[in-house]
Every structure is written in C-alpha cells, then in structure tokens.
Amino acid sequence: MSIPFGDQLLRDGWLLPVTRGTAGAGPPIAVPTPSAQDLGVVTTERSLGHSGIRDALVSAVDTASRRVFVASWLLSDAPVVDALCRAAQRMKGGVYVITALAKQLHVEYPDGLDAEEEGDRASKTQQHLEQLRRLADAGVWLRSAEDVHLKLCVVDDAVAVLPSANLTPEALDKNPENGLVIRESSVVREYGRFFAHLFDEGCTQESPPGSQTELRTPARVTPSTWMPLSANGALVPVVTYRSHENSILKAALEVITSAREELVLSTYSIDGISGTPLGDAIKTAIGRLKRVTLLVRSRNHVREQRLALALFAAPDRRRRIVHVYGHPYTHAKLIAADGRRALLWSGNLEWRFGWTNGVELGVDVRDAAVASALRDHVLRIANEHPMELVVRPSLQQAAASGRQAPLTGDWTLELPAGVTDADWNAVTDGVRNEVVAIGFIRPKQILRIGNELLLDVNIDEDQRRLLVARIGRTKGTGPAYVRFFSRGTLSVVESRNMNDGGSSRGGFRSHARVRRP
Amino acid sequence: MRPETLEDWRATAQRLLPPSEEPLAFVVRETPIVVLLATARLQREEAVSSVEHFALRLIDALGAAGPWEVCRYLGIPPRLAQGLTQHLEAVGLTARGDGTEQVPSATGPVGQDDPELRLLPRAAITARGREVLAGGRLFTTTEQPVVLEFAQDPPFFIGVGPEHLSARRGERLRPVEIAEPLEAVLDALELPPAERAVAIGIGSELPHVDGTFVGLAASRRPEFRVPKSSRGVAVCAVLVRNASSNALLWRFLVAASGAPRRHPDAFAEAVARKWGEAPDVLAVLAGSAGAHAVRRPEDGVVRVGVGLDDLRQSMRSAGKPDDLWRAVDGLSPGWSGWVRLRPVPADAGVARAAVTLRIVRALRAPSRGLKALVDEAVTELRDHWGTELETPELTSLHDELWEHPDARRAICADRYTADLLDPYRPGAAQ
Numbered sequence: 001m002s003i004p005f006g007d008q009l010l011r012d013g014w015l016l017p018v019t020r021g022t023a024g025a026g027p028p029i030a031v032p033t034p035s036a037q038d039l040g041v042v043t044t045e046r047s048l049g050h051s052g053i054r055d056a057l058v059s060a061v062d063t064a065s066r067r068v069f070v071a072s073w074l075l076s077d078a079p080v081v082d083a084l085c086r087a088a089q090r091m092k093g094g095v096y097v098i099t100a101l102a103k104q105l106h107v108e109y110p111d112g113l114d115a116e117e118e119g120d121r122a123s124k125t126q127q128h129l130e131q132l133r134r135l136a137d138a139g140v141w142l143r144s145a146e147d148v149h150l151k152l153c154v155v156d157d158a159v160a161v162l163p164s165a166n167l168t169p170e171a172l173d174k175n176p177e178n179g180l181v182i183r184e185s186s187v188v189r190e191y192g193r194f195f196a197h198l199f200d201e202g203c204t205q206e207s208p209p210g211s212q213t214e215l216r217t218p219a220r221v222t223p224s225t226w227m228p229l230s231a232n233g234a235l236v237p238v239v240t241y242r243s244h245e246n247s248i249l250k251a252a253l254e255v256i257t258s259a260r261e262e263l264v265l266s267t268y269s270i271d272g273i274s275g276t277p278l279g280d281a282i283k284t285a286i287g288r289l290k291r292v293t294l295l296v297r298s299r300n301h302v303r304e305q306r307l308a309l310a311l312f313a314a315p316d317r318r319r320r321i322v323h324v325y326g327h328p329y330t331h332a333k334l335i336a337a338d339g340r341r342a343l344l345w346s347g348n349l350e351w352r353f354g355w356t357n358g359v360e361l362g363v364d365v366r367d368a369a370v371a372s373a374l375r376d377h378v379l380r381i382a383n384e385h386p387m388e389l390v391v392r393p394s395l396q397q398a399a400a401s402g403r404q405a406p407l408t409g410d411w412t413l414e415l416p417a418g419v420t421d422a423d424w425n426a427v428t429d430g431v432r433n434e435v436v437a438i439g440f441i442r443p444k445q446i447l448r449i450g451n452e453l454l455l456d457v458n459i460d461e462d463q464r465r466l467l468v469a470r471i472g473r474t475k476g477t478g479p480a481y482v483r484f485f486s487r488g489t490l491s492v493v494e495s496r497n498m499n500d501g502g503s504s505r506g507g508f509r510s511h512a513r514v515r516r517p
Numbered sequence: 518m519r520p521e522t523l524e525d526w527r528a529t530a531q532r533l534l535p536p537s538e539e540p541l542a543f544v545v546r547e548t549p550i551v552v553l554l555a556t557a558r559l560q561r562e563e564a565v566s567s568v569e570h571f572a573l574r575l576i577d578a579l580g581a582a583g584p585w586e587v588c589r590y591l592g593i594p595p596r597l598a599q600g601l602t603q604h605l606e607a608v609g610l611t612a613r614g615d616g617t618e619q620v621p622s623a624t625g626p627v628g629q630d631d632p633e634l635r636l637l638p639r640a641a642i643t644a645r646g647r648e649v650l651a652g653g654r655l656f657t658t659t660e661q662p663v664v665l666e667f668a669q670d671p672p673f674f675i676g677v678g679p680e681h682l683s684a685r686r687g688e689r690l691r692p693v694e695i696a697e698p699l700e701a702v703l704d705a706l707e708l709p710p711a712e713r714a715v716a717i718g719i720g721s722e723l724p725h726v727d728g729t730f731v732g733l734a735a736s737r738r739p740e741f742r743v744p745k746s747s748r749g750v751a752v753c754a755v756l757v758r759n760a761s762s763n764a765l766l767w768r769f770l771v772a773a774s775g776a777p778r779r780h781p782d783a784f785a786e787a788v789a790r791k792w793g794e795a796p797d798v799l800a801v802l803a804g805s806a807g808a809h810a811v812r813r814p815e816d817g818v819v820r821v822g823v824g825l826d827d828l829r830q831s832m833r834s835a836g837k838p839d840d841l842w843r844a845v846d847g848l849s850p851g852w853s854g855w856v857r858l859r860p861v862p863a864d865a866g867v868a869r870a871a872v873t874l875r876i877v878r879a880l881r882a883p884s885r886g887l888k889a890l891v892d893e894a895v896t897e898l899r900d901h902w903g904t905e906l907e908t909p910e911l912t913s914l915h916d917e918l919w920e921h922p923d924a925r926r927a928i929c930a931d932r933y934t935a936d937l938l939d940p941y942r943p944g945a946a947q
Contacts, residue, residue, distance in 0.1 A: 067936045067937075089919070092915045092916065092919045092928055092932075093915075093919075093925065093928050093929040093931075093936075094929075094932060096936070137922055138925075139919070139922075139925035139928070139929060141929050141933075157940065189941075192940070192941070193941040196936075196938065196941050197941070199937060200937055200938065208926045208929065208930070209925040209926045209928075209929045210922060210923065210925065210926045
C-alpha cells in the first residue's frame with residue numbers, strides 16, 4: 001500500500017485561489033469606484049498606476065517650512081527620501097525620522113516582506129541602508145527602537161499622513177495599502193506631540209545628521225509624563241504606546257461592537273487572535289451580524305495564521321456570513337463597521353504585537369464618508385486577487401488550485417547512511433501521518449515534511465530518487481511550498497553503507513527499499 | 518644628526534631651548550672650522566698645605582724667618598725647611614727685605630739645630646702671603662699649549678680641539694690668507710673676559726682645560742690652521758620670545774662634530790646686532806621675507822594680511838591656526854633665514870569666512886552646541902590674529918554652515934528643542 005499523497009489533508013485554514021467550480025468561492029463584491037468623497041483617503045492600488053500614498057507624502061513634505069516627522073520601519077523609497085532630503089536642505093534641518101537602523105535590521109522583518117521575498121531581503125536591506133546614508137548626509141536626524149512599528153508623517157503640525165505602508169518601493173508600488181491625509185490641526189498636533197515624545201524619550205538608537213550614518217545611543221533625557229492623545233471630532237487619534245496608552249485596542253473593540261450589519265476587516269496577519277479580547281469581540285460580532293469580511297495577506301506558510309483562519313471561520317459553518325479573502329500582497333489595515341465608523345491603524349489583527357505592547361498609531365474615523373471610502377477600498381482589493389479560505393484542503397485540492405504544480409508518481413527518499421534514530425523516526429513518522437503535508441521547494445531542492453522537517457535533497461530524476469544530504473528542523477515558519485506531491489507514493493530508505501555492505505538497522509530496513517505497508 | 522633644513526633647526530630649538538621660548542626667526546649658515554695653535558695663560562687656584570700654612574704663620578709671627586727658624590720652631594727636617602722657604606718666596610708669599618736679618622726673640626725652638634741653616638737668608642711675609650694666610654688658598658699662573666677651534670665666519674669660539682690636532686699636519690695659512698674675521702679673533706683674545714665672550718665666545722674658561730683662561734702667552738706666536746677632515750660647523754641664531762619676560766632674545770645654536778648644542782647668549786646677541794644694524798631685527802627679517810608686517814609687541818609675532826586661500830592653509834586642522842615660515846631674502850652670502858609669519862585676515866570679509874571655516878573644522882568632532890563652538894572659535898581667532906572680530910549671528914551661520922556635512926549635526930542639535938520640545942509644552946501656542 002502506498003502513501004496516498006494527493007489524499008493527504010493540509011492542516012488548518014488555507015487561502016487558495018478561487019477556481020471554477022470550487023464550492024464556497026468568495027463572490028465578487030460590488031464596490032463603488034473612488035469619487036470625490038474619498039478626499040483624504042490615500043491608497044496604493046496597482047490598478048490606479050500610481051501611488052496615492054507616495055504622492056500625498058511627497059506633496060506634504062515639499063510644503064514643509066518648519067519641521068517634518070516621519071516614522072516607518074523601512075524607509076527606502078527614493079522619491080520619499082528625495083523629498084525628505086529637499087526639506088532638510090530647505091529648512092536647514094528639522095527633519096526627524098524614526099526607522100530601523102542597522103542594529104534593528106538584524107531581527108525579523110515585522111511584516112511587509114513575505115517569506116517568498118526572502119531572497120531579496122539582503123538587497124532590500126541594502127537599499128534601506130543606502131537611503132539612510134543619504135538622509136543622514138542631507139541633515140536628517142534618524143532614531144529607532146525595536147518595538148516601533150508605526151507609519152506616520154507629520155508636516156509643520158499642519159498635515160499628517162497615516163499610511164498602512166512602510167515607505168518602500170514595494171509597499172508604495174506593489175502592495176495594496178491604505179491611509180489617510182489629515183489636516184485637522186488639533187488632530188495633527190496630537191500626532192506631532194506623540195512623535196516628538198517618542199523621538200525624544202522612546203528611542204534606543206540614533207544616527208545624528210552627518211556625512212554618514214553613525215549608530216549610537218541617544219543622550220539620556222528625564223522622562224516626562226505621557227498625556228494621552230485627545231481630540232474631539234470626526235477623527236480621533238489613537239495609539240499603542242507601550243505601557244503608556246492602549247487606545248487603539250479600545251477603539252478597535254468599540255468599532256467592532258458598534259457594527260450593526262457588517263464588519264470589514266483588513267490586515268496583514270491575524271495570528272494568535274483566537275481567545276483574545278479582540279478575537280472574542282469578532283466572534284461575538286460573527287454571531288450577530290449579517291456579513292463579516294476579512295481581507296488578509298495569503299501567508300499559507302505560516303501555521304499560526306492558518307490556525308487562526310480556521311478558528312476565525314469556525315463559528316460560521318452553517319450561516320455562511322463570514323467571507324475571507326486572501327491577497328498575495330495586501331498590507332492594508334482597517335476595521336470598518338457598516339461603512340460608518342472605521343479604525344485605520346499601523347498594526348495588524350495579529351495579537352502578538354501592537355495591542356498592549358509595542359508602538360502603533362491609528363485614527364478612529366467617525367466620519368461616514370471617509371469610513372465608507374476606506375471600506376470600499378478594502379473590498380476592491382479583495383476583488384483584485386480573489387482567494388478563498390479552505391479549511392483542511394487536501395494536497396490534491398491545494399495542488400489543483402493553481403500556484404503549486406504537483407509532483408506525481410513514486411519516489412524514493414534515501415536518508416544518509418548512519419542516520420540517527422531520532423531523524424529516522426521523525427521522517428518515517430512524518431510520512432506515515434496521513435494529515436501531514438509533504439511539500440517540495442524545488443528551486444532550493446528542499447523537501448519539507450509537515451511543519452518541522454526540512455531535508456536538503458539532491459534529485460535523481462531518472463531513478464526518481466531524492467538523496468538526503470542533511471536533515472534540519474524549522475519552528476513552523478519558513479519557505480513556502482512551491483510544489484506538492486499530489487499523487488503517488490514516497491518510500492523512505494537508508495542509503496547503503498558501502499563500507500560494511502549494508503544497513504545495520506533492524507528488519508524494518510533490512511532491505512534496500514522499504515515501503516510503508 | 519646635523520640640522521640642515523628649517524624643520525631640523527626648529528626641532529633642534531625645541532629640544533635645546535626652554536618651552537617658554539618660542540622661536541620667531543632662524544638665521545643659519547655653514548662655515549669652515551679653523552684651529553688656533555697657541556699657548557694659553559691659565560690662572561690656577563691651589564689649596565695651601567698645612568706645613569705651608571704654619572710656616573707662613575711662623576714667618577708672620579717672627580716678622581722674618583729663614584730655614585733655620587722654620588726647622589727649629591716647626592720641628593721639621595732641615596732640607597724640608599729649606600725647600601719650603603724657597604717655595605714660599607718663589608710664589609711671592611714671602612720676600613727678603615728690610616729687617617729680615619734681625620734675629621727674632623722667640624720661645625725655645627724644638628727642632629734640630631743645623632748651624633748651616635743659620636747662614637741662609639730670612640724673608641718676611643708679603644701682602645699676598647697675608648691674603649693666602651687669611652683665605653687658605655693660593656693662585657698661580659701657568660702656561661699650556663692649546664688647540665682652540667673657531668668658526669671662520671662669523672668667527673667665534675667652538676671649543677678646545679684634541680691635542681693631536683696640533684701634531685697633525687695641517688695646512689699652514691700664510692699671513693695674507695688670514696681673513697679679517699680671524700684677525701679679529703686675535704684682537705679679541707686680548708680683551709677682558711666679559712668683552713671677549715661677547716666678541717668671540719670665549720669667556721674665562723676653556724672646556725676641558727684646568728684653570729682660568731687669562732689670554733695667550735707671548736712666548737709662542739699663535740698660528741691658524743685648517744683641519745683637513747673637518748666638515749665645518751653649522752650655526753644658527755634663533756630669535757625667541759621669552760614668555761615669562763615677554764622679551765625678544767637671541768639664542769645661538771651650534772652643530773659641529775657632535776650633537777647640536779646651545780652657545781652663550783651674549784655672543785648670539787652680538788652676532789644678531791651685526792646682522793641687523795637696525796633697531797628691530799625681526800621687522801627687517803620680515804621685510805626681507807616680503808611681508809608688509811605688523812609686529813605685535815605682546816607676542817612678537819609678525820602679522821601679515823592675506824586672503825582666504827592663504828588663510829585656509831594655516832587652518833588645516835580644528836586646532837589653533839598654524840603660523841607660516843617664510844624664507845628671508847637679502848641676507849649676507851652664505852646665510853639663510855626664515856621668519857615666522859602669522860597670516861591674519863586682510864579684511865572683514867575674509868575674517869568672517871575664516872571664522873566659518875574654523876567652526877566647520879571644529880564641528881568634525883563636536884562635543885558642545887553650536888553656540889559654544891562659535892564663541893570658542895571667535896575668541897580663539899581674535900586672540901590669535903590680534904584683531905577685532907564680531908561674533909556672527911547663529912541664524913546666518915546656519916545658512917553658511919549647512920553646505921558642510923560635518924556642520925549639519927550641530928545645526929540640527931541647535932534646533933532640536935525648538936522643533937521637538939517647545940511646541941508641545943503645556944500652554945505652548947499652537
């Protein structure tokens with residue numbers, strides 16, 4: 001009896017491209033085209049051919065006459081950097097930027113860079129550092145802290161731009177992003193006050209203006225008491241500021257609770273939301289609303305997200321009011337209730353970061369026109385690359401969905417001679433387990449079994465053998481599957497030891513080829 | 518190593534002169550060495566021995582005494598008493614004269630009675646003998662062959678040469694070849710020690726020669742010779758400003774066969790007077806260097822007004838601007854000279870630009886705010902140049918300094934509070 005690859009079930013919830021005849025495919029959403037009422041809403045949509053966010057940022061910075069505050073985890077977009085350099089030159093300083101300096105770049109990118117783009121990571125880092133050097137040389141003051149994830153631009157306390165995007169070419173040209181341009185002076189000043197406090201007291205590294213970047217610790221300051229953000233009106237600034245203030249969470253819960261018929265959620269990640277105050281609020285909303293729409297980046301390689309998506313859809317197996325849409329590049333962030341009220345913020349629904357820790361920034365929009373425009377934009381993104389949530393799809397189903405081409409037929413997996421018992425058991429158990437997926441990452445010649453095992457293999461196409469050079473383990477994340485084994489069998493053997501003429505293991509592998517019964 | 522360049526002499530001066538003496542000008546040349554073979558008259562000082570002392574005391578007490586009295590009263594052997602009295606007379610401590618034949622009345626002698634000694638003459642103590650009796654010391658004048666080394670031009674004493682030079686076959690100079698400076702040496706050797714030191718550098722003492730140098734003995738005609746293997750001597754007159762006395766002084770450095778050494782200052786001044794023939798040698802030197810100079814009495818440094826390009830050369834580092842050394846023209850043949858000049862701004866515009874430049878240099882490693890750096894730069898340059906200097910407005914400085922990448926950090930630091938803190942203080946205007 002062979003291992004039926006194609007029948008293996010993938011765990012959790014997967015975002016798979018909608019195919020004709022697929023049951024439960026997300027229907028196209030009727031969304032109005034952008035109009036004048038979207039004044040203030042800025043977006044990046046490839047279909048528009050230009051980045052409204054970039055235009056808004058450059059336009060605002062070019063009008064600066066006193067000071068410019070910018071925060072973005074990554075900052076490598078040349079037009080934006082050009083504008084900041086021009087402003088620093090024009091104002092003889094006065095441009096302050098919070099971004100990832102060299103030390104922070106050694107840690108994992110928080111978002112915006114998917115694992116599929118991992119190969120580009122070095123060049124993106126290089127781009128980022130190159131732009132930092134330009135900024136430093138132009139007289140821009142750079143600071144950073146590892147837990148600062150907000151995106152913000154404040155110009156002269158007169159205009160603020162709150163984008164979901166990091167200021168990188170990829171984010172501003174490729175990713176669907178959203179944002180707001182705010183000119184309400186009382187609100188903008190609050191953002192300025194927050195940035196100034198964070199820059200002065202909340203950063204751990206800096207590179208002062210100079211001919212080159214130079215990492216050092218900012219001078220110590222006497223901490224001042226943080227006064228929470230405040231504003232009365234249609235736009236309410238909110239923030240997650242470490243232990244100082246968590247008004248984003250409060251606003252998010254209020255927006256979700258305020259929904260009467262519809263809730264639209266957009267996020268890059270949703271990991272670990274189940275069982276949290278936010279997850280509970282959404283679960284409750286699913287129970288009482290007519291439609292809950294979630295747009296999320298399709299990160300099928302992240303088990304935490306697959307698990308979260310499966311749980312997200314679980315309460316709705318019968319009513320079918322939950323509609324989950326995947327998008328390979330989306331980075332827009334929104335919680336919108338009935339198109340009347342919305343929370344736009346820099347973080348994600350992922351619970352691990354940004355709700356009760358870290359530093360994020362947002363705006364609680366109570367203007368129906370603006371909230372509606374933000375909602376419509378998210379729904380347009382959902383239509384752009386329709387992907388649906390499939391809970392526990394089979395390998396065959398996943399392979400047939402388009403992106404992953406199947407590898408079919410019988411293959412033999414040869415483990416290196418003298419493989420340890422632990423590795424042998426891990427591989428054979430993984431193959432036996434009928435719900436563990438086996439994926440093959442062809443360009444890198446890596447075989448992945450389940451969520452833990454990564455095998456470096458050399459491919460013998462003629463003999464249909466996969467010769468294992470090294471056995472490694474992951475922590476559940478890592479490179480995405482490129483091709484699945486969708487039909488056929490996989491046998492596990494240990495390479496014959498040429499010195500002693502054969503394996504010394506027990507009867508299970510007394511023969512050169514051992515097939516699972 | 519013998520100094521040859523300006524830098525060599527500056528290093529030599531730094532080593533030989535006290536830190537409080539800052540060189541302002543150097544005048545140097547190479548000149549041949551000549552040796553003077555002569556006999557020196559030397560005065561030597563000796564301690565009087567105990568027996569001499571008692572003999573003098575006896576003679577003084579008796580009024581006059583001869584060997585017999587010395588023998589009988591001091592109890593020393595007859596031959597010793599005879600030799601002793603002859604020596605005292607020979608060195609002028611006793612002398613025969615009126616009354617010396619009188620037989621003294623004294624207490625009973627204790628020594629040997631040698632009848633022959635009675636026949637020998639008596640002598641009385643002299644005035645010099647009484648001085649020696651009071652001081653216990655005896656001065657004598659002797660003659661000794663010496664080899665004195667001199668620089669030829671300018672003629673001055675270098676030192677006492679090794680004795681073998683006198684035996685070596687040197688080139689005897691014919692009388693007509695003795696140059697005027699060397700004749701001056703012979704004349705100067707007749708001068709009293711103080712004047713002689715000023716004239717040719719020989720005072721009362723000769724190195725490695727015991728005794729006070731009195732002059733040349735007439736018993737031998739002095740003759741000059743030129744050592745065949747000599748490289749000559751490098752001489753250097755250094756004009757310094759003494760910080761403690763605030764005076765301009767000349768120092769004289771000489772490099773012959775050994776390490777360079779400092780020579781007596783009096784001779785240096787004399788040499789300088791000969792060069793200068795003017796009340797302000799430094800001004801003359803500076804003028805010869807092409808500088809339309811102004812010398813400030815406080816530090817003696819010659820200022821010369823220059824444009825920004827020249828000024829930039831002196832401000833290569835963030836520290837105090839450097840002075841320039843410029844070669845002096847028009848000195849006597851064989852002489853070279855350099856004078857230290859301090860470039861100062863030719864006008865207010867140059868001064869302002871130089872202040873900016875100085876601040877930029879300091880900003881490369883800023884440790885304070887821009888205002889403190891500006892104040893420091895202005896104060897330092899004002900003192901250094903000795904000119905009035907206005908402190909520029911910070912705002913206008915921002916515009917000028919921004920083009921320098923190193924300055925941007927300080928400018929940004931200057932506006933940090935105004936940008937990030939002041940606008941958000943409670944009650945701040947929105």
